[in-house]
Amino acid sequence: MTQLVLAPMEGLVDWRVRQLLSAVGGFDHCVTEFIRVSQTLFPAHVFYRYCPELHQGCKTASGLPVLVQLMGHDPELLGENAAFAVELGAPGIDINFGCPSKTVNKREAGASLLKCPENLYHIVKAVRAAVPDHIPVSAKIRLGYADKELFLENARAVEEGGAQHLTVHARTKMEGYKPPAHWEYLARIREAISIPMTANGEIWTVEDYRRCRDISGCTSFMLGRGAIACPDLAARIKAFEAGQEPVKQSWSDVLGLLLTYIDLLAQDGTTENHQAGRIKQWVALMRKGHAPAAQCFDDIKRIRAVSELQEKLQQDRDNPAYQRTEDPIAAE
Ligand SMILES: Cc1cc2nc3c(=O)[nH]c(=O)nc-3n(C[C@H](O)[C@H](O)[C@H](O)COP(=O)(O)O)c2cc1C
CATH class of the missing domain: 3.20.20.70 (Aldolase class I)
Incomplete structure (x- = not known):
């Protein structure tokens, strides 16, 4: 196993x-x-x-x-x-x-x-x-x-x-x-x-x-x-x-996860700087896994206020184009 x-x-x-x-x-x-x-x-x-x-x-x-x-x-x-x-x-x-x-x-x-x-x-x-x-x-x-x-x-x-x-x-x-x-x-x-x-x-x-x-x-x-x-x-x-079809995350699902991450970091009392830094770092690394991450990183890299970051991620999450669960791994 x-x-x-x-x-x-x-x-x-x-x-x-x-x-x-x-x-x-x-x-x-x-x-x-x-x-x-x-x-x-x-x-x-x-x-x-x-x-x-x-x-x-x-x-x-x-x-x-x-x-x-x-x-x-x-x-x-x-x-x-x-x-x-x-x-x-x-x-x-x-x-x-x-x-x-x-x-x-x-x-x-x-x-x-x-x-x-x-x-x-x-x-x-x-x-x-x-x-x-x-x-x-x-x-x-x-x-x-x-x-x-x-x-x-x-x-x-x-x-x-x-x-x-x-x-x-x-x-x-x-x-x-x-x-x-x-x-x-x-x-x-x-x-x-x-x-x-x-x-x-x-x-x-x-x-x-x-x-x-x-x-x-x-x-x-x-x-x-x-x-x-x-x-x-x-x-x-x-x-x-297991020989099963995986339930694949869409980019929209991934953005939902990032939004939850911000909430959890805020709950832990971390600074906005820390929260924004962690999100940008994660999105940057996602460029190797999800094609839309590159554009997303360009869009957010200069944003400093967490509320603005959340707004941008929410907008993309709700974009129907990102809700398709087609294979998101660029390399596959
Ligand atoms: C940013 C970063 C931090 C890491 N921190 C640790 C660590 O704290 N302890 C550890 O054993 N390895 C650490 N590693 C190594 C990873 O656990 C892993 O061995 C390495 O990334 C290779 O695996 P990968 O190709 O799947 O990323 C770190 C790697 C990176 C990129």
Whole structure:
């Protein structure tokens, strides 16, 4: 049975996006944006800020479990923070070994740890030892830092450290987010380890999913930018696997989702600046999934007042031309 995971995406997939995308359907669980652990055991409010779902059984409103993701370099400190997150209700801990950010990597966290598989081993082992046995610990890696030389060693280190699950973004740190993703390496990792594995990278369409599945041999997939560009991508994939016709979102449906997002952000007390920024960011990313998003982005990019933004989105939502549920993915 295919498993689909909504990717952690810092500055993009906040808890309201998790709420909205998990309600559209197709996903099996979500992961928080990374919480960067560098010097201290965080107080509870930090965990609640990144993962407000901790107040509701650590599930999204539609019932999907949310794993808490930690990133850092100090095994003991990561362990302490992981144990506290679990005390607060996290159903699992994911450890980030893939972040390419310069500031993060300068301080020896994220993807830079991939230069030495021992790093991964010690961190996973410490986190595993710090949380109760029934709580799964997982890790998310890339294929390497500058090259792919250590891709198997890093995967094995995660397994030997005691993780229950591994997610692999099929690119090195240096490859950033540039296509292609090297799904063929995933098959080799899958054969080298015995813990279950999730494939990640460059799945934008059902056809990408099918190719990634066939090349990697995986049954679990993490969707990042593809699910932002096309919010019903996970539902389409699940329908494809079930041999059913998916109920496809029209551009009008997508605009309805964005309008709900504004309401939810306002409910959370965020500033208008934040709300407008998030909407523009999302619409910009939707240009890869929905043809009308390009015009919409041009129309809204200079709007600052949220009321004006809402008016424009409402106008388009109610435009009959955008209510057709024809296939909106330009690439398909
Ligand atoms: C804006 C942005 C923020 C991200 N933040 C995180 C993060 O907090 N934790 C993490 O493990 N990966 C993070 N990633 C990586 C994604 O989870 C995913 O591995 C990557 O986007 C490749 O998948 P995709 O091709 O489906 O987007 C981020 C990616 C982007 C583009």
